[in-house]
Amino acid sequence: MDSPPVLSAHDLACARGDRSLFVGMHFALAAGELLMVQGGNGQGKTSLLRLLTGLSSPAAGEVQWRGRAIGQTRETFHRDMAYLGHANGIKEDLTPVENLRFQAGLSGHAFDEPLAESTLRKLGLARCLDLPARVLSFGQRRRVALAGLLTAGALLWILDEPLTGLDVHGVALVESILRDHLNRGGLVVMTTHQALTLDGVAVRTLQVGRQEDA
Amino acid sequence: MDSPPVLSAHDLACARGDRSLFVGMHFALAAGELLMVQGGNGQGKTSLLRLLTGLSSPAAGEVQWRGRAIGQTRETFHRDMAYLGHANGIKEDLTPVENLRFQAGLSGHAFDEPLAESTLRKLGLARCLDLPARVLSFGQRRRVALAGLLTAGALLWILDEPLTGLDVHGVALVESILRDHLNRGGLVVMTTHQALTLDGVAVRTLQVGRQEDA
Amino acid sequence: MLGFLLTVIRRDLLLAARRRGDWLTAQFFFVMVVSLFPLGIGPEPELLKRIAPGVVWVAATLASLLSLPRLFADDHRDGSLEQMLLSPEPAVLLALGKAVAHWLIYGIPLLIVAPVLGIQFALPAEAIGVLVLSLALGTPILSLLGAVGAALTLGLRGGGVLLTLLILPLYVPALIFGAGAVDAMLAGTGAEANLSLLGAFFVLSLIVAPWISAAALRVSME
Amino acid sequence: MLGFLLTVIRRDLLLAARRRGDWLTAQFFFVMVVSLFPLGIGPEPELLKRIAPGVVWVAATLASLLSLPRLFADDHRDGSLEQMLLSPEPAVLLALGKAVAHWLIYGIPLLIVAPVLGIQFALPAEAIGVLVLSLALGTPILSLLGAVGAALTLGLRGGGVLLTLLILPLYVPALIFGAGAVDAMLAGTGAEANLSLLGAFFVLSLIVAPWISAAALRVSME
């Protein structure tokens, strides 16, 4: 039962400065699958994920979404995709709820305030709803960003080390969230240096850069 | 063989905004010991560590270094202590070596360039010595900050989630570095949400905040 | 489309409201620059009247320069600019919305204090009218072109000064037409010619600048 | 002590130098800001000569206002300000070093181009001398007082109001004495009175400002 690939990369190459990070990268990802991008620090994982989002453009090759280059189908692609990078993308002066409200507005959905609040509560931020993000702890800010991901309702999630700063409960929560998303037919491309237990879902791995290099 | 405490906290309390994070906290740490501060996201670990460094001052109680309040012996204390926070404290426009040079200058040591370079190499940054920190990857920047810690030659290390963004090699490296430091009679106060194998060294744990809370 | 534009604008307005100090700085600078000239030059009314349009316009330009470096920088740093560029809506709307928000925050207050400044310099009522009109047409140009400069210098060191170097030459026509309109009014030759040139320049910037800012934003994110 | 001070200064200078030609940029910045006024006001030499001192001084103020917000903000954001405050050396040296570095980066270029600006405005030679002298005494004041404002507003929400209300009025005396010295020279009444007031103000700021900045930095880090 091979489902057709939804997201695929063809002969992708990436260079930063005058260093070539990878060349000839291929992969294909179908609905319900998770792609775990692996590699040590500085091997080019973040660079790869940014290529996949379309924020930067590859030195060679192309990324396709449902068989079309993402450059050509940008609008659809960005409607279907949500990205969480090393930076949280939340405004320090706004409360978590306000942050989610504007994120929804900017990606063009209706904002569902009760849903947003319940998501934040589910992520353990019940006591922080009225605080500006500036005073939140490191892990709490990461949680706000994760809440934004959940409320975005995207099909494809591109997550760059989503577990950064999360405590053990947080990690377990993210695992269950990922499992739900995949079971509902979502796609995930992610990186992490931490161990993750994801049984019962289809996980592919992709190695970036040389393995022995730090 | 109880050695005398070098760093101790007496009846420490901390409040942020109108929330009290902890009260009546006590601990004492002797040479060669590691204090692992535990607690979920937002429980006040970072707040505690900043109290210990003297960057912020407690609502009640005091922190003592060799039996004297750190406010009274600020200069000595800051000479003996090195802090690594959530932020790396490195300048994006400078190369790793330049960063270390200025860190040394600012904390008043002589700068030993060969040592700095070999430390950076040891931390896996051999290929990045000439790059400005801005283009380094997330984990590589963390490694530069760690190199700064190593070259500072301090007795007490206060580390706030030093493993953030490090790959598995990086984590192993930090473990061995910590072990060395403790065996040489250093002190460490640290937090982390990741598992750490530190056998053969004296580890104390300190719980911040309520355990069940996320 | 429109919803996206409005969200961008509302978001910036809310953020500005949270940090009131920022825009007060620009206003205060504007008033201060203008008020300092009588102190430095002396109280001759005729002289002051002569330099008033130029001084007000230069002060408006400088006040907009003060605020521009942060137009995209904050969003860039905390990663929300990335998120906005990943929106399905076109980036040109983002650039436009940012420029509009900038104008609402920094341009409108200038329009409001301008008459007071005009009175300080003993400008006749109709000249004050032309002054406000010229600012109403001209300050959006400053915001639109300024957004281009802000996008180009995003993440570069020495942002503010470099930005000034890049966009002041672009501001020059607005300045000349704007101050020229009031001068012409004072000289009795009628301000229409200058105002319509200013208007044309405004329309041109409105059409061209958001595209270039959007392209520059994409380039800066690479 | 001295080593620490020098390290702080060298560090900021290196950071500024990283962007090649930062210095040159600062100089062009002044030429450009100053050139805006004739564009707005018109080309009559007599008029321009009258306003020249005020114009140059306003440009100096603007440059300091444009660059000051980032004086501590960058270090604050990336955590290096924390690290510097954890140094065994006293924070007042840090504050002083930062202000000195700021002056070297933005004050010195202004001193160097000031004569060119004077020639553009057809100032006589001795007035240009006084202009340079007044800037040499006055721009350090802007850096020193500006550092206080930058430290106070660091990370504070709405603290910008405080900065504006606090710092700009403090700048005003420097502006008045500075521009006044050149005006007096032009009017033939001799610039000594103004210059010595400016000098006194400079000494005062040098003694007081670093302590206040240091205290403000500590408060901002809490």
Added chain:
Amino acid sequence: MSINWYKYSAPATFYGLAGRLVPWFGGAAASLTVIGLYLSFFVAPTDFQQGEAYRVIFIHVPAAWMSMFIYLVMAAWAAVGLAFNTRLSFMMARALAPTGAMFTFVALWTGAFWGKPMWGAWWVWDARLTSELILLFLYVGIMALWAAIDDPRRGDKAGALLALIGAINVPIIYFSVKWWNTLHQGSSIKPSGTSMDEVMLAGMVVMAIAAWFYTIAVVFVRVRRIILERERHTEWVKHVLEGA
């Protein structure tokens, strides 16, 4: 080895071609300069109004022409680069800017040195002078932007965008001559004919052509260096480096 590496990429081809052309343009520029200087000082007669001071014209006017023309050429290359994403166009734009700025500076300097005896002031805020000053700012701004961006691809595009939007400004500034009563003299070479002494005109034209050839030679040298820097990972550059 007789493998012709140059065939393999456009910059490679251009690198060789430019290298062969440089001496010719350089030589032509030098000889034309000698002829032009001879015309300027030994053939052209004294001006009956300005005396000998007018001889500044023989560099002032060519420099002023070049300053504007080079800007337009640079903006055109930038536009081509943005439209077709051709690396060589960006490199040409980068190579042109310093020379353009140099001519702008020379036009300003010689203008000032002419203005002092003629108008009694080094500088006046006349439209023509101001617009030339702003042109210098544009050049410097673009070069500062290029210098500030480390990543060449990003720098290319950012600088090109600025050059383009600045080009919109050039004619606007230029025609501002009309909006101010101006001290500087207007164009004397008009489509309808010229109002100038023929020898003077000849001197100016010869000097202007010399300036053109000089520009081409210098820009080629500069663009060759930029090509080497950018393409240093390619085989042909390694080949060139071994040869050098």
Added chain:
Amino acid sequence: MMEWGSWSAFWAMGGYGLYVWGSFAMTALAIAVEVVQLRQAGRQTLQQLKRLNKWESE
């Protein structure tokens, strides 16, 4: 010296020597600076590239 009776007349430029020669000298200087700077930069680039390539191929 057909026009200029003498060298000194030539340098004097009818009293405008400073201005005429000031202009020509600055132009010559500007061109010289550009050419010299171009040469130096070219040489530096060659050396640097050679060094980099050697360093990388190791």
